[in-house]
Every structure is written in structure tokens, then in C-alpha cells.
Amino acid sequence: PRFGEYGGQYVPEALQACLRELEDGFENAIADPHFWEEFRSLYDYIGRPSSLHKAERLSEYAGGAQIWLKREDLNHTGSHKINNALAQILIARRLGKTNVIAETGAGQHGVATATACAKFGIKCTVFMGAEDVRRQALNVFRMRILGANVIAVTNGTKTLRDATSEAFRYWVSHLADTHYIVGSAIGPHPYPTLVRTFQSVIGNETKEQFLKKTGKLPDLVVACVGGGSNSTGMFSPFEKDSSVKLLGVEAGGDGLDTDRHSATLTAGKPGVFHGVKTYVLQDSDGQVHDTHSVSAGLDYPGVGPELSAWKDLGRVEFVAATDAQALEGFRLLSQYEGIIPALESSHAIYGALQKAKAMSKDQHVIINVSGRGDKDVQSVAEVLPKL
Ligand SMILES: Cc1ncc(COP(=O)(O)O)c(/C=N/[C@H](C(=O)O)[C@@H](O)C(C)C)c1O
Numbered sequence: 283p284r285f286g287e288y289g290g291q292y293v294p295e296a297l298q299a300c301l302r303e304l305e306d307g308f309e310n311a312i313a314d315p316h317f318w319e320e321f322r323s324l325y326d327y328i329g330r331p332s333s334l335h336k337a338e339r340l341s342e343y344a345g346g347a348q349i350w351l352k353r354e355d356l357n358h359t360g361s362h363k364i365n366n367a368l369a370q371i372l373i374a375r376r377l378g379k380t381n382v383i384a385e386t387g388a389g390q391h392g393v394a395t396a397t398a399c400a401k402f403g404i405k406c407t408v409f410m411g412a413e414d415v416r417r418q419a420l421n422v423f424r425m426r427i428l429g430a431n432v433i434a435v436t437n438g439t440k441t442l443r444d445a446t447s448e449a450f451r452y453w454v455s456h457l458a459d460t461h462y463i464v465g466s467a468i469g470p471h472p473y474p475t476l477v478r479t480f481q482s483v484i485g486n487e488t489k490e491q492f493l494k495k496t497g498k499l500p501d502l503v504v505a506c507v508g509g510g511s512n513s514t515g516m517f518s519p520f521e522k523d524s525s526v527k528l529l530g531v532e533a534g535g536d537g538l539d540t541d542r543h544s545a546t547l548t549a550g551k552p553g554v555f556h557g558v559k560t561y562v563l564q565d566s567d568g569q570v571h572d573t574h575s576v577s578a579g580l581d582y583p584g585v586g587p588e589l590s591a592w593k594d595l596g597r598v599e600f601v602a603a604t605d606a607q608a609l610e611g612f613r614l615l616s617q618y619e620g621i622i623p624a625l626e627s628s629h630a631i632y633g634a635l636q637k638a639k640a641m642s643k644d645q646h647v648i649i650n651v652s653g654r655g656d657k658d659v660q661s662v663a664e665v666l667p668k669l
Pocket residue numbers: 361362363385386387388389390391392442465466467506507508509510511512513578579580582624626627652653654
């Protein structure tokens with residue numbers, strides 16, 4: 283359960299038995315061909331495999347490497363979150379759980395969980411910071427229409443970290459009948475491994491599709507980093523391919539020279555947060571920072587332990603894109619490729635473009651478009667004149 287010095291289970295005794303039950307359930311499931319058959323039987327529902335295609339005009343604009351897009355935004359519910367939510371619902375059913383809870387920030391994970399629960403007829407409660415309820419209202423409507431009970435969390439900064447703390451608090455007193463579908467590669471073991479395993483469908487498909495289209499491996503693969511699920515899912519299948527460079531793009535918010543950002547790997551340091559040892563944005567006496575990002579999905583002071591290990595190993599490069607740079611990425615993909623990306627994914631677009639410009643025309647960059655931007659058009663419209 284350790285990624286180098288990172289990972290582990292820093293949780294109260296009460297939670298350890300439940301995590302052990304989940305670990306057994308997870309290990310049994312991934313060793314069971316019937317589990318994978320059942321997961322694959324959902325591909326038509328999700329819309330897998332998601333497409334991988336060239337971004338012709340964006341590549342011309344960059345004037346360097348060929349840019350390719352992995353379209354996780356085309357999945358049912360509009361992001362990669364559905365992959366993990368459906369896989370965890372199958373695990374919850376194998377464990378006999380009748381109640382599911384989840385945390386959400388951008389609301390994509392909440393919608394994915396509510397969708398999975400509606401599909402399988404399981405009671406669903408989603409914890410969401412009151413500030414995020416306000417700024418991702420479209421997704422709150424969707425969760426409620428899908429039959430989920432959305433609880434607005436009003437303590438702290440009223441964002442994802444408070445929703446996650448509230449979800450853990452609820453879970454500890456409902457362990458017998460409840461499964462907590464954690465939305466990212468964060469939290470105590472086995473969650474980082476479990477979520478990365480199920481999101482690896484992204485990287486496995488990408489590798490197969492790219493090899494089929496070009497007969498070779500890409501030079502660079504790029505993903506945005508919030509908790510780390512779309513990035514570990516895209517990167518993990520390439521981890522051993524040393525010729526493939528990996529770039530994680532975090533939320534630089536108002537700039538790394540301010541305290542209003544969420545660039546945990548770029549500006550944080552090792553600590554313990556939400557039950558796991560990983561990089562954390564914290565001050566000198568370990569107080570976890572409040573964070574900011576234009577994208578709710580990246581607005582989180584922690585990050586997955588596997589990414590922390592890859593950072594220390596130097597296997598993945600991490601950079602930060604500011605709010606303004608992410609909005610530029612949002613505009614460029616919309617106006618050069620006719621694809622409106624989620625603000626989270628827009629960070630990866632910007633980061634990839636900076637690299638592509640400096641690469642040669644016979645090189646290839648793949649960007650994971652983790653989600654679509656419908657949920658963000660309202661907040662972007664406010665700043666559109668400046669775009
Ligand atoms: C479209 C989209 N792209 C990327 C992310 C970042 O999450 P990771 O892929 O887990 O780093 C997100 C994160 N969304 C979560 C949510 O919708 O609740 C997030 O806010 C939390 C689960 C961490 C997202 O919605």
C-alpha cells in the first residue's frame with residue numbers, strides 16, 4: 283500500500299476494519315474475470331472506448347508537435363469520473379452495501395456517482411461544499427434529478443476539502459451498509475490504488491489506439507491534476523515506457539507567488555491529509571492551506587500519493603497553469619477545435635501547448651481531455667470579454 287514513502291492508512295481504528303473489507307473486496311474483484319466482464323458490459327453505457335484523434339488546427343497554431351486528444355469528455359455524464367464511479371458501484375454490490383456516499387467539488391464525480399446509483403438502484407448521498415453548490419449549480423440540478431440527496435457542507439472553506447471531511451465523518455458512523463465512492467486517487471489505502479486501477483482504462487486505450495494509428499508511442503502525454511485520478515489513469519500504462527514523457531498540470535490560480543492556488547506538487551511538501559501520506563499545501567506548522575482555482579475540480583490541497591512518488595522519482599514533470607492561462611486553453615480548444623473543455627482539462631491544454639510549441643513536427647503530444655465545459659460556461663461567460 284506504499285508508493286515509496288507515500289500512501290498508507292492514517293485513519294482512526296474504526297475505519298481500518300472497513301478499509302480492510304474494501305481492500306479484500308477490491309482484490310477479489312480484480313482477480314475475478316466475471317467482474318471485468320461486468321465492467322466491460324458497461325462500455326456501451328459509458329461510450330467506451332473514448333475516441334483519440336488529431337487536433338489539426340490546434341497543432342498548426344502551436345507550430346510544433348502534432349497534438350492528439352483523448353476524449354474522456356465524450357463519456358456519459360461528461361468526464362472520466364464515470365469510469366471509477368461505475369467500477370466502485372460493482373464493488374459496493376459485491377460487498378452487499380445498500381447505501382453509497384460520495385464527495386464532490388466540480389460536481390462531475392457527484393453526477394457520475396448519482397448516475398451509477400440510478401443505474402443500479404442504490405441510495406445515493408453526495409457531500410458538496412456550499413461554495414461549490416453555488417458555482418457548479420448545473421451539476422447540483424443533475425444530481426438531484428438523478429435521485430441523489432445532495433448535502434451542502436457549510437463548514438470551513440465550503441469547498442472540496444470540507445465535503446471530503448464530512449463524507450468521512452458520515453461514513454465512520456454508517457460503515458455496515460455504506461460504501462464511500464472516493465472520486466479521486468486520494469485518501470487512505472486502498473483508494474489510490476483502486477481508483478488508479480479503474481481509471482487506467484484511459485491510458486490502456488490510448489496506448490492501443492495510438493500504436494494502431496501511428497505504429498509508435500507518443501513523445502509526451504499530458505493531464506491535469508486535481509486529486510490525481512485522470513492523470514494516474516492516463517500515465518500508469520505508460521509508466522514503464524521511458525521514452526514517453528509525462529506532464530501533470532496543476533492549478534496555478536492567481537499565481538504561485540500568491541497563496542491563492544492549488545499547485546500541491548509544485549508548491550507543497552510531504553504531510554498527511556485525508557488519511558494518506560502525500561504532498562500537501564501546508565504552512566510551516568502543518569496547517570493545511572486554503573486553496574483557490576478557477577476550476578472547482580482542481581481546487582484541493584492534497585494530491586494522490588502515487589503522483590507524489592512519481593514526482594520524487596522524476597518520472598512525471600509537474601507544472602502549474604494559472605487561472606488566466608487555463609482560460610486561454612479553454613478558449614483555444616473551443617475556437618480551434620470546436621471542443622469546449624472543462625476548466626480542469628483546460629489546464630492540461632495550456633500546459634501541453636507550451637511543450638508542443640518547443641517540439642518538432644515529427645513528435646506527438648497526447649492531451650487527456652478529462653471533461654467537457656458545459657458546467658463552466660456560466661462562470662467563463664463572466665470573463666469572456668477579456669478572453
Ligand atoms: C472534469 C474534471 N477533470 C479533472 C478533475 C480533477 O480530478 P482528478 O482527475 O482526480 O485529478 C476533475 C475533478 N472533479 C472532481 C469532482 O467532480 O468532484 C473533484 O472536484 C473531486 C472529486 C476531487 C474533473 O471534474
